[in-house]
Amino acid sequence: MEKSQLIIAVLFATAVLLLLAFFLLFFLVRYRTRSNQYISERENLQKEFEQILMQSQIEVQENTFAALSMELHDNIGQLLVSAKALIGVTQYNMPSPPETLNVAGETLGKAISELRSLSKLLDKEWLQQFDFIANLQAEVKRINAMQTLQVSFSHPEKLLLQPEEQIILFRIVQEAIQNSIKHSQAQQIDINVSHSVASLIVSIIDNGKGFEKDVMMSAGLGLKNMKHRTQLMGGTIEWKSSPGNGSAVMLKLPVKKSEQ
Amino acid sequence: MKTIIIVCIPPLICLLTVIIFYKKLQPKWLRLFLYLLVFILAAEIGSGLYSQYTKKSNHFIINIYLPVSFSFYFFIFFKTFETKKFKIITYTAFILYLLFCVYDIMFIEGFYYFNTYSYCLGCILIVMCCLLYFMRLFTSDMLMNYFTTPMFWITTGLLFFFAGSLVEMSLLKYMISNHLDPEGKIYQFIMVTLNILLYGAFTISFLCNHKWKKAS
Numbered sequence: 471m472e473k474s475q476l477i478i479a480v481l482f483a484t485a486v487l488l489l490l491a492f493f494l495l496f497f498l499v500r501y502r503t504r505s506n507q508y509i510s511e512r513e514n515l516q517k518e519f520e521q522i523l524m525q526s527q528i529e530v531q532e533n534t535f536a537a538l539s540m541e542l543h544d545n546i547g548q549l550l551v552s553a554k555a556l557i558g559v560t561q562y563n564m565p566s567p568p569e570t571l572n573v574a575g576e577t578l579g580k581a582i583s584e585l586r587s588l589s590k591l592l593d594k595e596w597l598q599q600f601d602f603i604a605n606l607q608a609e610v611k612r613i614n615a616m617q618t619l620q621v622s623f624s625h626p627e628k629l630l631l632q633p634e635e636q637i638i639l640f641r642i643v644q645e646a647i648q649n650s651i652k653h654s655q656a657q658q659i660d661i662n663v664s665h666s667v668a669s670l671i672v673s674i675i676d677n678g679k680g681f682e683k684d685v686m687m688s689a690g691l692g693l694k695n696m697k698h699r700t701q702l703m704g705g706t707i708e709w710k711s712s713p714g715n716g717s718a719v720m721l722k723l724p725v726k727k728s729e730q
Numbered sequence: 731m732k733t734i735i736i737v738c739i740p741p742l743i744c745l746l747t748v749i750i751f752y753k754k755l756q757p758k759w760l761r762l763f764l765y766l767l768v769f770i771l772a773a774e775i776g777s778g779l780y781s782q783y784t785k786k787s788n789h790f791i792i793n794i795y796l797p798v799s800f801s802f803y804f805f806i807f808f809k810t811f812e813t814k815k816f817k818i819i820t821y822t823a824f825i826l827y828l829l830f831c832v833y834d835i836m837f838i839e840g841f842y843y844f845n846t847y848s849y850c851l852g853c854i855l856i857v858m859c860c861l862l863y864f865m866r867l868f869t870s871d872m873l874m875n876y877f878t879t880p881m882f883w884i885t886t887g888l889l890f891f892f893a894g895s896l897v898e899m900s901l902l903k904y905m906i907s908n909h910l911d912p913e914g915k916i917y918q919f920i921m922v923t924l925n926i927l928l929y930g931a932f933t934i935s936f937l938c939n940h941k942w943k944k945a946s
Contacts, residue, residue, distance in 0.1 A: 476905070477916055483897040484920055491893045495886060498864055502876055509873045 524698045528638065531695075539592035547585050554578045587612045591644075602629050602636035606643060606661070613647070619656055621647070625663040630725045631670065638699050639672070639723070642707075645696050646674040646719045654678025654717060665725065669705075672721040680711040734778035736922055740929035741770050747936045756939050759809050760880060763932065766802050770795070789844040796845070797831050800852040803888060807859040810881050816862055823855040850900045853892040860889040880935040887931025894924045 557575045561567045591609060603625050610621045629636060643661065650656045656678030663672050693709075696719075700707040704724050711717035745767040748755070755761050773795035777788035804824035811817050827848070834848040835841050863885045867876065876882040898920045905911050 476901075476910055480897055480901055480905075480916065481920075484894050487893040487896065488890060491889045494864065495889075498868060499876055501868065502874070506873055506875070509871070513873070 521702060524702045528641075528699065528702070532637075535592040539589045542585055542592070543589040547582065547589065550578060550582045550585065554582060584612070601633075602631065602640050603663075605636075605640050609644065609647070610661070613651075619651065619659065621659045621661065623661045623663075625661075626665055629663070629670070630665060631723070635703055635723075638703060639670075639721075642696050642699050642721065643672065643674060645692050649692060650674070650676040650678055650717070654680065656716065668725055670721075670723045670725055672719075672723070674719040674721075675716065676718075677716045680713045680715045680717050682713060733918065734775060734782075736918075737774050737778070737925060738771055740925045741767050741774070744929040744933045744936075745771065747933045751936055754939070755936060757809075757880075759806065760936065762802070762806075763936070766799065769798060787842060790842050793835065793841060793845050796849060796852065797828065800827060800856065803856055804859070806881075806884065807863065810863065811866065813866075816866065819862065820859055823859065827852050827855055844902065846899055846903050850896060853896045853899065856888055856892045857896075860885045860892075864889075878938050880939055883931045883935035883938060887928040887935075890931070891924045891928040894927070895920065 554575060557571060557578060561571060561575065564571075587608065591605070591612075606623060606625075610623045613619070613621050631639065647659060647661075650659050654676050656676035659674065659676045661672070661674050663670065665671070697707055700721060700723070706722045708720045709717065710720065745764070748761075748764045748767060752761060752764060755763075773791060777791040777795070780786070780791060781788040801824065804820055804827070808817055808820045808824070811820060830851050831845065831848045834845045838847055839845050863881065867874075867882070898917060902917070905917075911917055
């Protein structure tokens with residue numbers, strides 16, 4: 471082989487190897503672009519499916535609540551009203567009714583009032599007539615009236631959320647309050663709602679016994695529902711707690727420009 | 731002197747980039763490039779000056795410099811691969827390369843002659859690691875942008891450099907002994923081009939990280 475031929479062969483072989491490397495990269499990048507597109511579409515579909523699933527789960531739950539509200543109001547409520555009427559008649563017919571009967575009558579009156587409040591809170595149609603702040607104020611008033619614990623609620627004048635979003639938020643806060651009452655033995659719950667630049671910040675803080683993070687991880691349906699509901703609105707939810715130091719639920723929801 | 735300057739400009743630019751963005755480099759092992767590049771520059775300048783002033787072969791410096799840089803490249807592949815299988819392959823390739831280097835120095839080409847055999851083996855093994863890395867990217871089910879992934883650029887540079895230098899280096903001994911490239915122009919042309927590709931890709935890898943680009 472001549473000198474120049476060998477040099478050409480070396481240059482040619484080097485160029486071929488470089489070209490091969492270039493084509494390999496070109497093919498890889500091209501494939502990845504398509505693959506990224508496919509993965510992105512798949513993830514979007516998955517997200518969409520999860521949202522639809524969550525939406526239908528919430529709808530089923532709302533319908534169950536509505537049915538329960540109707541049952542409380544029309545059936546149990548009526549039975550209690552009848553019982554109170556009977557007590558009233560008995561009180562009227564007795565010359566000196568015993569004190570226990572008077573107390574029973576008052577207790578029954580309170581029970582009817584509580585039942586009506588509860589029935590209203592479960593009724594979706596009723597909720598849609600009022601805004602989140604009014605609903606939560608009513609709920610806070612109802613809990614404070616029980617005198618087992620004190621709930622404070624600070625809020626802006628108006629909430630920048632759609633009515634259906636306000637219902638979802640209300641259910642989340644309701645669940646958080648119920649958790650504090652049932653599990654933490656709290657004496658005080660502070661609910662704070664405020665607006666930041668493009669989001670709504672909600673915090674529910676109690677002074678209860680708190681919990682370990684592991685307990686939280688193995689939590690039941692309630693916390694999962696809270697998480698799902700928050701995700702449905704495109705927000706984030708975070709729990710902060712440690713044994714003996716109470717617990718805090720921090721919610722951050724996006725506020726759309728049209729709502730601002 | 732001119733050759734030394736030409737050869738040193740690409741790694742020097744690369745080194746300056748590492749120094750400027752040192753604290754922002756992610757993953758953290760990218761910071762090790764600072765030491766590699768200082769070592770490469772020292773070896774390139776040292777070997778160039780040695781041969782120029784003493785008129786002797788500088789191959790023994792290259793024979794020390796190459797195993798160190800090859801070991802570094804095996805190390806970064808080892809750090810990058812997540813699967814045990816790929817890690818074992820990289821580790822085995824590294825051991826095989828080192829053993830062959832020792833064998834080449836002791837029994838084949840010696841310490842004072844350029845070890846073309848071990849260089850070629852190193853080239854093939856690094857190209858193999860590059861292909862393994864690309865295979866991992868190819869089969870990955872994650873959403874990723876190659877152009878903002880530092881290792882993609884590093885591997886691209888290594889693939890071009892070692893695939894490109896394989897032919898020239900494997901025939902180097904033959905070409906020298908037969909005076910086929912007496913002034914070394916072909917060698918210089920290929921190596922300078924590949925150097926630009928290699929250190930250019932390294933420089934991009936230090937600049938491409940999307941996260942810190944957004945943060946700064």
